[in-house]
Amino acid sequence: MLLITGATGYVGRHLVARLVQNGERPRCLVRDVKRAAAVLPAGQVAFAQGDTTRAETLATALQGVDTVIHAAFMTADRKQSSGNHYYETNVQGTANLVQAARAAGVARIIEMSGLGTHPDKPGTYMQGRYEAERMVKESGLEWTIIQPSVLFGKGAPFIKGLTDLIRTSPVVPLIGGGKIQFQPIFVEDVVTVILKVLQERERTNHKTYIIGGPEYYTFTQVINALLHTMHKNRIKAPAPNALVGIGAAVMEAVLPKPPLTKAAMTLFTFDNITDIHSVERDFGFTPVAFSKFLTEQGV
Ligand SMILES: NC(=O)c1ccc[n+]([C@@H]2O[C@H](COP(=O)([O-])OP(=O)(O)OC[C@H]3O[C@@H](n4cnc5c(N)ncnc54)[C@H](OP(=O)(O)O)[C@@H]3O)[C@@H](O)[C@H]2O)c1
Known part of the structure; x- marks a missing residue:
């Protein structure tokens, strides 16, 4: 069971x-x-x-x-x-x-x-x-x-937070200057990994698998890809973490579902990436690219 x-x-x-x-x-x-x-x-x-x-x-x-x-x-x-x-x-x-x-x-x-x-x-x-x-x-x-790394797919929390922000705000803050890197991975590919772990019990015992999709994106590139897919133009304002942290604290205090929390700022203190071939190497299949998903399915 x-x-x-x-x-x-x-x-x-x-x-x-x-x-x-x-x-x-x-x-x-x-x-x-x-x-x-x-x-x-x-x-x-x-x-x-x-x-x-x-x-x-x-x-x-x-x-x-x-x-x-x-x-x-x-x-x-x-x-x-x-x-x-x-x-x-x-x-x-x-x-x-x-x-x-x-x-x-x-x-x-x-x-x-x-x-x-x-x-x-x-x-x-x-x-x-x-x-x-x-x-x-x-x-x-x-x-x-x-x-x-961060997940994409219909309604994925990280991407939805950003598309909501793009829809509602004329200015998009480039947190940490927009330079932190991500390796978005498709939710269905993460599920495939879980199913393979379930099946390959001995091989995967006592292991930690760090996984990401087949492309690296800086935060600025994620925002640009979303703006392009959504056919929107927004002012992109480079914002140091300390300033965004204050904004996040204020939003958390007043909004029931803030677009950004203080804890989520932790994600912007290191590159969220691993080997570009992590999934092929450990699980033998190529995950879907974020760019392909956006072109074919939109946000
Ligand atoms: N989504 C991503 O982009 C992403 C990326 C990397 C890693 N992950 C990791 O994947 C895991 C799942 O993430 P997610 O995005 O699926 O999170 P999520 O959508 O926020 O779901 C959290 C789940 O935990 C349940 N839960 C919370 N507190 C509970 C409690 N005290 N007892 C029992 N159930 C409780 C919630 O149930 P209710 O319905 O009752 O609230 C909900 O089913 C997390 O460890 C996350 O860090 C997610």
Whole structure:
């Protein structure tokens, strides 16, 4: 039995759809079954109601489970709110899950993490993501960690944040001067990687896979590609991180869904890239290029 946490999320929904297409019936750990049934193929999956931050809800969900795919995280682009805190969800939630998995006799955990996860100052978003990875590695279970660069695909959070900004603002800030590099990877290709990890159990055990698409883009190039695809002209204003950080803090304080959060600024402090052939090298297929996707499918 396969249990997916974060099944209602962007990665989770695409993963569940492919598993169901392949004739599988995964169990999905969800906080709200009614809300989950609206976004997942309800008749073709099993729901287990649970919340990783509430340890007592996990034992039943993990009964009879061999492998957990852990994608229930508070990502940096989301503003913290009641019941959704970076530390509580990412660190305590993962600790609870690992402990409950061990107690239930689960054999294996696959964690959806992010490219560039590294130790940082105590209490920061990045440190929490690093601790979550460490707990998985030290769980005593078979483990695999997948660290993708930013995702693209219809409704992908990173791209949607930028297209919303382009639609609503006459000025687009080139965060960090626009020079930070990204390696956008198609969500369906990330799902293919997860499915291959699931199948190739021995080869992928105790490994961290850093993956990206077949093209590097600076942030300025991402913005230019989106402006071109959307047939829009905008003023592009190079903005130092310190200034954008203040803007992000203000937006977070006043908007329920800010286009940028302070935690998301972490993404703009290092190049989000790896080997251009990472997916071919580790998984034997060529991922879709962002440029091709934009030409064929739009934003
Ligand atoms: N999207 C990207 O561009 C991208 C890029 C690189 C890496 N990743 C990584 O991939 C993973 C998944 O990202 P995503 O974009 O799919 O995130 P997402 O769309 O924000 O989904 C998060 C999921 O976690 C669930 N969740 C949150 N707190 C929970 C809790 N306490 N208990 C149980 N479930 C909880 C949410 O459920 P509700 O429906 O109840 O809120 C939702 O299903 C993350 O680790 C992220 O860092 C994503």
